[in-house]
Amino acid sequence: MNPAELQAEQEFLQSYDPNKYERPIGVTADIVIFTITSEVLSGSTKCLPKRSLSVLLIKRNGHPEKGKWALPGGFSSADETLLETAQRELYEETGVDNIYLELLKLYDTPGRDKRGWILSAAHVALVNEQYLANRKAADDADDVQLFTIEEVAKLDLAFDHRQIITDAVTYIQKLMLQTTIAREFLPSKFTLAELLQVIQTVVPSYQITKTNFIRKMLLTKKQPIVIPAQNEFSTEFSQRPAQLYQFANSYVPHLSIYVDPSPKT
Amino acid sequence: MNPAELQAEQEFLQSYDPNKYERPIGVTADIVIFTITSEVLSGSTKCLPKRSLSVLLIKRNGHPEKGKWALPGGFSSADETLLETAQRELYEETGVDNIYLELLKLYDTPGRDKRGWILSAAHVALVNEQYLANRKAADDADDVQLFTIEEVAKLDLAFDHRQIITDAVTYIQKLMLQTTIAREFLPSKFTLAELLQVIQTVVPSYQITKTNFIRKMLLTKKQPIVIPAQNEFSTEFSQRPAQLYQFANSYVPHLSIYVDPSPKT
DNA sequence: CGAATAGTGTCTCTTAGACATTATGGC
DNA sequence: GCCATAATGTCTAAGAGACACTATTCG
Numbered sequence: 091m092n093p094a095e096l097q098a099e100q101e102f103l104q105s106y107d108p109n110k111y112e113r114p115i116g117v118t119a120d121i122v123i124f125t126i127t128s129e130v131l132s133g134s135t136k137c138l139p140k141r142s143l144s145v146l147l148i149k150r151n152g153h154p155e156k157g158k159w160a161l162p163g164g165f166s167s168a169d170e171t172l173l174e175t176a177q178r179e180l181y182e183e184t185g186v187d188n189i190y191l192e193l194l195k196l197y198d199t200p201g202r203d204k205r206g207w208i209l210s211a212a213h214v215a216l217v218n219e220q221y222l223a224n225r226k227a228a229d230d231a232d233d234v235q236l237f238t239i240e241e242v243a244k245l246d247l248a249f250d251h252r253q254i255i256t257d258a259v260t261y262i263q264k265l266m267l268q269t270t271i272a273r274e275f276l277p278s279k280f281t282l283a284e285l286l287q288v289i290q291t292v293v294p295s296y297q298i299t300k301t302n303f304i305r306k307m308l309l310t311k312k313q314p315i316v317i318p319a320q321n322e323f324s325t326e327f328s329q330r331p332a333q334l335y336q337f338a339n340s341y342v343p344h345l346s347i348y349v350d351p352s353p354k355t
Numbered sequence: 356m357n358p359a360e361l362q363a364e365q366e367f368l369q370s371y372d373p374n375k376y377e378r379p380i381g382v383t384a385d386i387v388i389f390t391i392t393s394e395v396l397s398g399s400t401k402c403l404p405k406r407s408l409s410v411l412l413i414k415r416n417g418h419p420e421k422g423k424w425a426l427p428g429g430f431s432s433a434d435e436t437l438l439e440t441a442q443r444e445l446y447e448e449t450g451v452d453n454i455y456l457e458l459l460k461l462y463d464t465p466g467r468d469k470r471g472w473i474l475s476a477a478h479v480a481l482v483n484e485q486y487l488a489n490r491k492a493a494d495d496a497d498d499v500q501l502f503t504i505e506e507v508a509k510l511d512l513a514f515d516h517r518q519i520i521t522d523a524v525t526y527i528q529k530l531m532l533q534t535t536i537a538r539e540f541l542p543s544k545f546t547l548a549e550l551l552q553v554i555q556t557v558v559p560s561y562q563i564t565k566t567n568f569i570r571k572m573l574l575t576k577k578q579p580i581v582i583p584a585q586n587e588f589s590t591e592f593s594q595r596p597a598q599l600y601q602f603a604n605s606y607v608p609h610l611s612i613y614v615d616p617s618p619k620t
Numbered sequence: 621c622g623a624a625t626a627g628t629g630t631c632t633c634t635t636a637g638a639c640a641t642t643a644t645g646g647c
Numbered sequence: 648g649c650c651a652t653a654a655t656g657t658c659t660a661a662g663a664g665a666c667a668c669t670a671t672t673c674g
Contacts, residue, residue, distance in 0.1 A: 102418035153367035168472035207433035267611035346532035
């Protein structure tokens with residue numbers, strides 16, 4: 091840009107009227123915080139816990155939509171991205187940092203907020219139950235609570251948050267089958283039965299025979315998804331010791347409805 | 356909500372200060388309009404055209420970023436969603452309606468627009484070259500132009516539009532392999548060679564032998580992606596007549612890195 | 621030993637992928 | 648007849664899916 095153009099641009103910017111276009115009242119980053127809660131079943135013998143997909147909600151104590159359950163979130167500002175806003179809110183609410191957090195989509199239906207034109211950038215966060223355990227003891231406030239998705243269906247939710255949660259569930263179901271996000275809900279080493287249970291908790295329609303699932307995980311030689319931890323077994327959930335596995339770091343899913351475009355082997 | 360609560364909410368809304376939180380100057384819907392341009396090769400014999408993935412850009416004639424090439428787009432307002440804004444802009448720019456149009460993601464890096472806090476909801480549109488042909492004749496303005504993605508790499512682009520285009524290309528490459536969006540770039544009936552060429556135009560790394568591609572398209576019995584049009588052949592691109600195909604409407608891709616969760620057959 | 625969960629053997633059918641071969645029409 | 652492109656044949660190896668079977672530990 092030559093000096094004349096530069097000056098023209100400077101002048102333009104100095105005389106620019108920020109109210110030239112209609113302005114939103116604000117932009118919020120809202121977060122659907124998913125976790126898988128487990129409930130130990132104390133039966134006659136050892137078995138896997140009962141797991142449920144859950145979402146963290148907050149009871150609104152201010153207007154509007156006072157008293158309703160809502161997604162955690164807050165207003166963003168010019169000096170941070172919406173992802174940063176979401177990170178901040180997530181940390182404030184759960185004390186958790188450095189976890190899976192991603193933009194889902196933007197919610198902007200006119201009239202979604204009675205205060206006026208407020209956009210919501212909905213995010214999805216996946217938190218391991220363990221990380222929430224500490225926090226739970228600290229502030230067991232009854233205005234912050236985990237609900238299973240079955241329970242959420244019965245609640246009175248603020249704004250368009252029911253729609254956001256529905257979309258988020260659909261989204262993580264797809265992620266669960268197409269990526270290795272199951273790792274976010276598992277310890278670093280786990281049994282194949284645990285992995286299958288986590289998948290089925292998020293995607294209940296995923297009904298397959300366990301033996302073939304195990305075989306698939308073991309026999310995929312080109313690109314193994316999980317690899318066995320040498321000589322490490324667990325008897326936490328079963329009588330017979332079960333082999334422990336880890337996710338293979340090298341695994342990069344690439345899915346195609348056409349022929350696989352992978353380079354020749 | 357009981358009458359007292361209702362009144363409390365009314366009072367809250369009437370006294371609500373829209374400047375309570377920092378407000379963006381505006382929100383724009385920008386669109387990456389993709390099309391596949393074809394260039395007929397007039398050689399000794401009939402052959403497929405040369406195809407290139409292209410993007411529609413507009414030369415900015417106002418400040419800021421005056422003179423640079425930019426994505427078409429415009430400011431949204433409180434009474435429409437960003438998708439509607441994008442639809443409107445798309446129609447204004449191309450005269451095209453009812454085509455593939457979807458939100459890509461939100462661009463909100465602080466400082467991305469010198470005017471101040473302006474968010475951009477980037478959209479992706481897929482337009483069949485045919486639809487643009489009429490328009491092109493009408494206004495062959497040199498401030499609106501299609502560029503192949505190779506050409507775009509050399510241009511001076513406004514704002515963060517280079518990043519947006521890069522992200523959009525990555526996104527449609529994934530879509531191309533995982534969904535049937537190839538249909539957006541093809542006529543309703545097409546040969547398998549054309550389909551393969553469209554896929555390879557968008558995903559150049561998709562190098563496979565054509566014969567196996569053809570077989571895969573034909574032998575997938577459970578859920579065929581394309582179905583042959585009975586007794587319809589084309590000699591447009593070849594000496595020997597080639598079978599014409601259509602996309603199967605019943606096809607619903609469901610991809611999984613684990614065992615296929617489809618119900619038993 | 622029985623119960624419960626982990627894991628393997630085996631068989632059938634489908635698909636991926638390489639590569640050779642045949643088919644059709646224009647020039 | 649030659650060439651270009653379309654399409655099929657054939658072979659090997661891998662994977663899916665069903666189902667019977669073996670293995671290990673606890674009580």
